[in-house]
Amino acid sequence: MKPKFKKLFLWSSLGSIAIGTAVAMARRSRKDEPRPLACRKVPGDCLGAVLWTGQFEVEENGEGRFAHDRYTLQPTSFRVWSVLDLPVRGESAPAGSAGSAIYHVTQMRCYQESAGEGSTGEERLVERFYGIVTAADDAGRTCGSNAIARGGFLEIRKCYVGGASNGVESGEVHRSRGKILNYRIEFAPPA
Numbered sequence: 001m002k003p004k005f006k007k008l009f010l011w012s013s014l015g016s017i018a019i020g021t022a023v024a025m026a027r028r029s030r031k032d033e034p035r036p037l038a039c040r041k042v043p044g045d046c047l048g049a050v051l052w053t054g055q056f057e058v059e060e061n062g063e064g065r066f067a068h069d070r071y072t073l074q075p076t077s078f079r080v081w082s083v084l085d086l087p088v089r090g091e092s093a094p095a096g097s098a099g100s101a102i103y104h105v106t107q108m109r110c111y112q113e114s115a116g117e118g119s120t121g122e123e124r125l126v127e128r129f130y131g132i133v134t135a136a137d138d139a140g141r142t143c144g145s146n147a148i149a150r151g152g153f154l155e156i157r158k159c160y161v162g163g164a165s166n167g168v169e170s171g172e173v174h175r176s177r178g179k180i181l182n183y184r185i186e187f188a189p190p191a
Contacts, residue, residue, distance in 0.1 A: 037135055037152045039143035042073070044101065047186045049073040051154060053178030055112065066112040068178055069126070071105060071154060073133060078102040078167040080132060080159060100132045100145040102159050102167045105174075127174075130167065131156035135180060150180050 042049055051071040058067050079099030107126040135152035136142045143149055154176035159167040 036141075037137050037143055037149035039135060039147040039149045039152075041144075042075075042101075042103075042133065042146045042148060042185065043187075044075070045187070046075065047188055048075060048103075049148070049183055049185045051148065051183040052181045053154070053176050054181045056178040058109075058177075067109050068112070068181070069176060070108045070110055070123075071176070072108070073103040073105055076102050076104055076130065076161065077165050078130065078159070078161040079165060080167045080169060102130050102161060103133055103146075103156075105129055105131055105133075105156055107174075129156075129158050129174070130161050131158045131174065132169070136175075148180060148183055150182065152180055154180055 049072075051073070053069045053071075055066050055068050057064050059065075078101075080102060081099040106128050109124050109126050111122040111124075132145050134142045134145060134147055134155050134157075135149040136155045137152050142155060143152070148154070156174040158170045158172040158174060160170055161167040
């Protein structure tokens with residue numbers, strides 16, 4: 001082979017390798033965006049909601065067990081107000097500025113014999129508290145106040161309540177250990 005063709009072959013080979021490497025790196029660095037959560041606002045006129053999480057493993061007394069959590073949400077008359085939503089003197093309140101509803105939350109843990117099997121009937125009260133409910137995906141993006149979604153983690157911003165109808169966020173956030181598997185919103189029977 002002539003020296004000119006040898007150089008041409010060498011440079012074209014190196015160029016092909018560089019292009020192939022760049023394409024492979026671009027494909028590998030591109031991550032599939034997870035599908036957004038199908039969020040549903042909890043209606044203000046509901047009697048409450050019950051949410052179940054998927055299974056997760058817990059360790060108690062040195063042994064591993066499987067469990068899922070059940071959350072009962074009961075609406076209260078308490079609201080958290082944002083200073084940004086309050087009306088200016090002499091103006092009417094902006095639309096949707098009714099504040100965020102605060103729910104009384106009861107968290108129960110339901111234990112299972114093994115992964116994928118039904119409940120053993122053993123349930124324990126984990127915690128009771130007040131808070132603003134939302135769902136968050138794996139990346140931490142939330143649905144907004146008082147919205148839930150299957151496949152997301154339940155996040156509850158805990159609140160202090162009492163005295164007046166106003167509540168104050170404590171700054172503490174409760175996050176479910178398992179993703180929301182299903183939920184049921186309860187309404188009063190029609191009269």
